Amino acid sequence: MKRKLFIFGIGLVAVAAMAAVYTAGLFNGRSGQGTALVKEAEAAGGKVTDPKGTAPERYVYYPGTEPLRKDEIRLIAAGTGMPTARRSQAATCFLVELGDGQKFLFDIGSGSHANLQALMIPSNFLTKIFLTHLHTDHWGDLVSLWAGGWTAGRTVPLEVWGPSGAREDMGTKYAVEKLLQAYNWDYMTRAVTINPVPGSINVHEFDYKGINKVIYQADGVTIRTWPAIHTGDGPVSFSLEWNGFKVVIGGDTAPNKWFTKYAKDADLAIHEAWLTSKTMVNKYGQPPQLAARINLTFHTSAQAFGKIMSIIKPRHAVSYHFFNDEDTRYEVYDGIRETYDGPLSMADDMMVWNITKDKITERMAVSPDDAWDVPGPGKPLPPDRTRKSEYTQFILDGRFDTSDVDALWLKKFMKKHGLTEEDLKTGQ
Numbered sequence: 001m002k003r004k005l006f007i008f009g010i011g012l013v014a015v016a017a018m019a020a021v022y023t024a025g026l027f028n029g030r031s032g033q034g035t036a037l038v039k040e041a042e043a044a045g046g047k048v049t050d051p052k053g054t055a056p057e058r059y060v061y062y063p064g065t066e067p068l069r070k071d072e073i074r075l076i077a078a079g080t081g082m083p084t085a086r087r088s089q090a091a092t093c094f095l096v097e098l099g100d101g102q103k104f105l106f107d108i109g110s111g112s113h114a115n116l117q118a119l120m121i122p123s124n125f126l127t128k129i130f131l132t133h134l135h136t137d138h139w140g141d142l143v144s145l146w147a148g149g150w151t152a153g154r155t156v157p158l159e160v161w162g163p164s165g166a167r168e169d170m171g172t173k174y175a176v177e178k179l180l181q182a183y184n185w186d187y188m189t190r191a192v193t194i195n196p197v198p199g200s201i202n203v204h205e206f207d208y209k210g211i212n213k214v215i216y217q218a219d220g221v222t223i224r225t226w227p228a229i230h231t232g233d234g235p236v237s238f239s240l241e242w243n244g245f246k247v248v249i250g251g252d253t254a255p256n257k258w259f260t261k262y263a264k265d266a267d268l269a270i271h272e273a274w275l276t277s278k279t280m281v282n283k284y285g286q287p288p289q290l291a292a293r294i295n296l297t298f299h300t301s302a303q304a305f306g307k308i309m310s311i312i313k314p315r316h317a318v319s320y321h322f323f324n325d326e327d328t329r330y331e332v333y334d335g336i337r338e339t340y341d342g343p344l345s346m347a348d349d350m351m352v353w354n355i356t357k358d359k360i361t362e363r364m365a366v367s368p369d370d371a372w373d374v375p376g377p378g379k380p381l382p383p384d385r386t387r388k389s390e391y392t393q394f395i396l397d398g399r400f401d402t403s404d405v406d407a408l409w410l411k412k413f414m415k416k417h418g419l420t421e422e423d424l425k426t427g428q
């Protein structure tokens with residue numbers, strides 16, 4: 001039966017996703033079978049009796065179509081995988097959307113930006129990023145959001161919160177500074193063609209040793225951190241409190257005393273659960289010594305995940321950071337179930353949780369592969385006209401004249417948009 005419930009829970013197909021919501025609804029929630037739920041988030045199953053009718057309740061999430069209730073949280077996994085890239089799972093990224101419109105990203109691992117884009121949220125609303133640590137699978141796509149959001153019309157800089165390190169060169173401030181230096185050509189060449197302001201990143205580095213310390217407090221949101229234990233000093237876990245809710249994001253960590261203490265009473269608790277050492281040897285090709293050490297020293301085994309959740313007793317537990325495949329998820333699930341029997345999601349990319357006081361539902365997002373940027377509010381700032389493109393005459397002399405054919409569309413286009421010759425010169 002457990003396995004059957006789990007099969008529903010993974011939600012890889014529509015029927016399974018439908019069952020997952022239904023199942024979560026049955027066994028989830030301290031307050032029992034709530035009624036004041038977001039209708040759209042309810043299980044499917046409502047009858048359609050009119051041939052022109054639409055299904056009254058949905059078991060999947062279509063990005064951009066559901067307003068949140070003002071006392072509701074939507075949390076979306078935009079990445080749940082591993083450092084090694086795969087098309088089906090990006091690396092760690094969780095988006096928290098609050099009912100009042102505020103949005104927070106926790107980690108933005110390699111590959112996750114494409115999933116974020118598929119949520120069709122204007123870049124101007126994705127500016128606050130909290131990093132648990134500086135492994136590529138947790139911040140590798142920061143640079144993609146930085147440049148991609150900038151070209152998509154974001155009008156403000158990114159704001160990044162991240163931990164310090166044991167030394168200055170192991171902290172977030174150093175990492176972002178050096179990242180921008182590495183991408184200097186990217187910055188300089190964009191800053192001359194579009195406004196340079198959104199091309200900067202403001203870093204808010206905080207002490208990784210803070211114990212349940214507030215590192216962000218504004219507009220009713222409190223974000224705290226405590227240390228994680230993962231491959232060296234620096235990594236942290238986060239909690240976000242808002243409107244009586246508490247969401248906890250563990251990041252990468254071995255089991256630790258801080259998480260078991262400060263993650264208590266979470267509505268949704270996200271924590272890693274590593275693949276078994278056996279699989280890491282057989283499928284990942286790791287030496288057995290390393291495969292065992294990983295689960296014991298700097299990540300968390302499935303059984304340890306279950307033990308932690310049995311202690312903190314969240315309304316809903318979320319395991320992630322494993323390749324969620326037919327031949328690997330069950331061993332993780334079974335390991336967790338040896339030590340934890342509460343509500344559980346085995347996270348996969350584009351899994352969506354709606355959190356209300358009454359209920360927590362799990363669904364899968366149905367989103368476009370061909371997503372475009374969704375324009376946000378306000379107009380992009382104009383280019384800085386004092387900047388000039390840095391072409392040498394050698395390169396400029398290489399231009400091939402196509403003005404005769406470009407004239408076929410240009411005159412009409414300029415007239416329609418009221419452009420002048422001066423507009424065409426800027427940035428070259």
Ligand SMILES: [Zn+2]
Nearest residue numbers: 133135230252
């Ligand atoms: Zn890591």
Ligand SMILES: [Zn+2]
Nearest residue numbers: 135137138252
């Ligand atoms: Zn990781």
